[in-house]
Amino acid sequence: MTATGLIGDGLDTPFLAVDVDALDRNLTRMAGVAQTRGLALRPHVKTHKCPEIARRQVGHGAAGLTVATVGEAEIFAASGFADLFIAYPIWAAGARAARLRAVAEQASLRVGVDSAEAAQVLARAVAGTDVEAVVEIDSGHHRSGVQPGRAAEVATAAARAGLRVSGVFTFPGHSYGPGRREQAAADEAAALAGAAATLRKAGLDVEVVSGGSTPSAAIADGVALTEIRPGVYVFNDAQQAELGSCSWSDIALTAVSTVVSGAGRRVVLDAGSKVLGADQPAWATGGGRLPDHPGARIVALSEHHATVVLPEDGGVLQRGDVVRVAPNHVCSAVNLADELVVLAQGIPVDRWPVAARNANT
Amino acid sequence: MTATGLIGDGLDTPFLAVDVDALDRNLTRMAGVAQTRGLALRPHVKTHKCPEIARRQVGHGAAGLTVATVGEAEIFAASGFADLFIAYPIWAAGARAARLRAVAEQASLRVGVDSAEAAQVLARAVAGTDVEAVVEIDSGHHRSGVQPGRAAEVATAAARAGLRVSGVFTFPGHSYGPGRREQAAADEAAALAGAAATLRKAGLDVEVVSGGSTPSAAIADGVALTEIRPGVYVFNDAQQAELGSCSWSDIALTAVSTVVSGAGRRVVLDAGSKVLGADQPAWATGGGRLPDHPGARIVALSEHHATVVLPEDGGVLQRGDVVRVAPNHVCSAVNLADELVVLAQGIPVDRWPVAARNANT
Numbered sequence: 001m002t003a004t005g006l007i008g009d010g011l012d013t014p015f016l017a018v019d020v021d022a023l024d025r026n027l028t029r030m031a032g033v034a035q036t037r038g039l040a041l042r043p044h045v046k047t048h049k050c051p052e053i054a055r056r057q058v059g060h061g062a063a064g065l066t067v068a069t070v071g072e073a074e075i076f077a078a079s080g081f082a083d084l085f086i087a088y089p090i091w092a093a094g095a096r097a098a099r100l101r102a103v104a105e106q107a108s109l110r111v112g113v114d115s116a117e118a119a120q121v122l123a124r125a126v127a128g129t130d131v132e133a134v135v136e137i138d139s140g141h142h143r144s145g146v147q148p149g150r151a152a153e154v155a156t157a158a159a160r161a162g163l164r165v166s167g168v169f170t171f172p173g174h175s176y177g178p179g180r181r182e183q184a185a186a187d188e189a190a191a192l193a194g195a196a197a198t199l200r201k202a203g204l205d206v207e208v209v210s211g212g213s214t215p216s217a218a219i220a221d222g223v224a225l226t227e228i229r230p231g232v233y234v235f236n237d238a239q240q241a242e243l244g245s246c247s248w249s250d251i252a253l254t255a256v257s258t259v260v261s262g263a264g265r266r267v268v269l270d271a272g273s274k275v276l277g278a279d280q281p282a283w284a285t286g287g288g289r290l291p292d293h294p295g296a297r298i299v300a301l302s303e304h305h306a307t308v309v310l311p312e313d314g315g316v317l318q319r320g321d322v323v324r325v326a327p328n329h330v331c332s333a334v335n336l337a338d339e340l341v342v343l344a345q346g347i348p349v350d351r352w353p354v355a356a357r358n359a360n361t
Numbered sequence: 362m363t364a365t366g367l368i369g370d371g372l373d374t375p376f377l378a379v380d381v382d383a384l385d386r387n388l389t390r391m392a393g394v395a396q397t398r399g400l401a402l403r404p405h406v407k408t409h410k411c412p413e414i415a416r417r418q419v420g421h422g423a424a425g426l427t428v429a430t431v432g433e434a435e436i437f438a439a440s441g442f443a444d445l446f447i448a449y450p451i452w453a454a455g456a457r458a459a460r461l462r463a464v465a466e467q468a469s470l471r472v473g474v475d476s477a478e479a480a481q482v483l484a485r486a487v488a489g490t491d492v493e494a495v496v497e498i499d500s501g502h503h504r505s506g507v508q509p510g511r512a513a514e515v516a517t518a519a520a521r522a523g524l525r526v527s528g529v530f531t532f533p534g535h536s537y538g539p540g541r542r543e544q545a546a547a548d549e550a551a552a553l554a555g556a557a558a559t560l561r562k563a564g565l566d567v568e569v570v571s572g573g574s575t576p577s578a579a580i581a582d583g584v585a586l587t588e589i590r591p592g593v594y595v596f597n598d599a600q601q602a603e604l605g606s607c608s609w610s611d612i613a614l615t616a617v618s619t620v621v622s623g624a625g626r627r628v629v630l631d632a633g634s635k636v637l638g639a640d641q642p643a644w645a646t647g648g649g650r651l652p653d654h655p656g657a658r659i660v661a662l663s664e665h666h667a668t669v670v671l672p673e674d675g676g677v678l679q680r681g682d683v684v685r686v687a688p689n690h691v692c693s694a695v696n697l698a699d700e701l702v703v704l705a706q707g708i709p710v711d712r713w714p715v716a717a718r719n720a721n722t
């Protein structure tokens with residue numbers, strides 16, 4: 001798909017566009033992965049924040065949704081999604097306590113805990129509701145979560161505080177590096193299996209053993225795990241393509257942008273970090289990629305400028321040309337936009353509100 | 362100021378807070394710099410996107426406002442600001458042409474050009490209006506803009522296309538690096554002086570010689586330039602403090618956040634890149650800074666997690682503690698928020714809508 005025709009539709013660049021055919025292929029592929037491996041698919045909706053896409057995920061067999069914040073839970077519960085997992089170590093103090101209770105009245109709700117203290121605060125907040133707790137495990141990303149050997153300690157404290165504990169989860173975020181997803185998937189399986197074993201040994205039932213990032217989902221351990229929570233796969237992005245977890249044609253969301261300065265092999269686009277996000281891991285080739293110009297590199301990115309260098313055999317661009325840019329990290333790009341322009345065969349057919357944009361609390 | 366009392370006000374973290382006293386000190390200081398150097402101050406409002414703050418800037422003597430996009434111009438024109446400069450090489454095609462004309466009916470409008478082609482497109486778009494053009498010069502940042510020696514060529518083409526050309530401008534973005542602002546300010550002055558000279562030689566009047574970034578504004582050349590366009594100075598951020606262009610007490614905007622995981626010298630906060638932005642230049646010490654814990658470092662930042670390590674003599678933090686985080690790049694953080702919570706002496710007194718958030722087109 002090229003985007004040059006879009007300008008005639010009264011759409012000024014830059015804007016985010018979703019290719020529905022690529023989106024549907026991505027949804028189908030991940031649903032197949034989950035089914036083949038015998039895993040429940042509970043996609044992380046922080047990537048798209050759109051009820052329209054969540055409905056398609058449920059249509060593809062998702063068992064429920066994963067969210068990152070109480071705010072996202074509120075929006076998806078209000079949109080009618082009945083089974084939500086806040087995969088985050090929520091500190092359920094202040095106004096958040098009443099907000100959690102209100103969500104629990106609308107939907108089946110699972111919340112992460114990674115300490116006895118947080119479990120006690122959560123138990124007070126949701127007393128009298130059906131909220132269940134799952135213990136977050138650190139499988140190697142070293143962010144939140146406890147070591148597998150300490151899972152039972154947290155689970156027991158949560159149960160003692162009055163919470164129903166249903167299992168364990170982890171985010172193998174160290175899969176986000178070249179050549180690291182096999183090790184991350186192995187770490188994930190080992191950490192979750194070890195943590196689940198300590199819970200069972202402490203006399204607790206373990207219904208939920210939840211893992212899975214987009215890079216590692218396709219090789220997630222179908223025996224150790226019960227479910228996966230990939231998010232980015234719906235759209236993919238330059239990071240996933242550079243990591244090898246998707247091909248360039250699997251990228252379903254791009255920023256449509258215009259060449260505003262320069263001409264030839266060095267140009268400046270109007271899609272900058274306020275549209276693409278500024279995520280740029282050290283191993284990335286630049287500030288994003290141009291799927292239709294595979295040799296091009298974004299050598300500098302500022303708020304409203306992407307400086308693009310094309311290779312000698314990569315053609316040229318002229319002022320006014322319209323090109324597609326894949327952000328490095330699509331979750332960040334989507335969170336900057338109020339709506340996504342939906343394209344079918346390159347033709348705008350709909351707009352989807354990013355309903356949970358900025359739902360950070 | 363500590364933020365611990367805020368939770369009692371029903372505000373769940375994370376949220377962006379403006380300290381009005383620090384804001385007013387920053388406004389006063391930059392107004393003084395401009396006055397001392399005999400330069401017009403035309404602050405870049407892309408940093409705050411708030412009409413409330415722009416009104417304070419005008420109250421401190423700003424001669425007009427700088428914006429980055431037609432969308433920002435629309436919002437500030439609609440808010441009653443009568444003198445706007447879109448300091449960007451606008452490609453005035455598509456719907457943007459009519460939008461520019463509509464802004465020109467509400468406000469005095471100056472637009473950047475850096476090529477004959479863009480000038481011709483702009484001239485067609487704004488024919489019959491009072492829009493004036495200024496030529497963008499590359500003073501060393503190597504983004505958009507022409508070399509000083511080519512300024513007259515673009516200016517002449519613009520004039521021939523029917524535009525009123527009023528001068529030259531540059532953004533010395535290479536001032537954003539440790540120890541680089543003196544050289545950047547010198548480059549800025551030399552490039553602008555050279556470009557202005559070529560315009561005069563070509564028989565064109567030069568009323569506007571515009572430069573200035575926050576790092577370089579305080580040492581901007583008061584002879585070569587007629588105006589400066591700093592933006593970040595209203596709030597400052599971790600980048601400016603680390604570059605030495607402000608002190609930690611000059612930081613007027615922070616993300617108020619809660620410790621959700623860990624305890625002691627390594628903790629995780631709930632303010633991640635979806636609140637702080639992901640900007641992190643290679644020379645930055647981390648993903649942001651904690652002004653009240655100067656030795657602390659944000660060693661990892663993901664969407665809803667900031668992993669903080671405190672030094673041995675830097676105290677400890679506990680789950681539930683509320684701390685302030687200065688983003689690396691405040692423009693990116695503000696563009697993620699719908700509103701800013703205004704604090705006077707740590708007490709919430711108002712909320713300012715980020716009216717021009719997402720005004721990227």
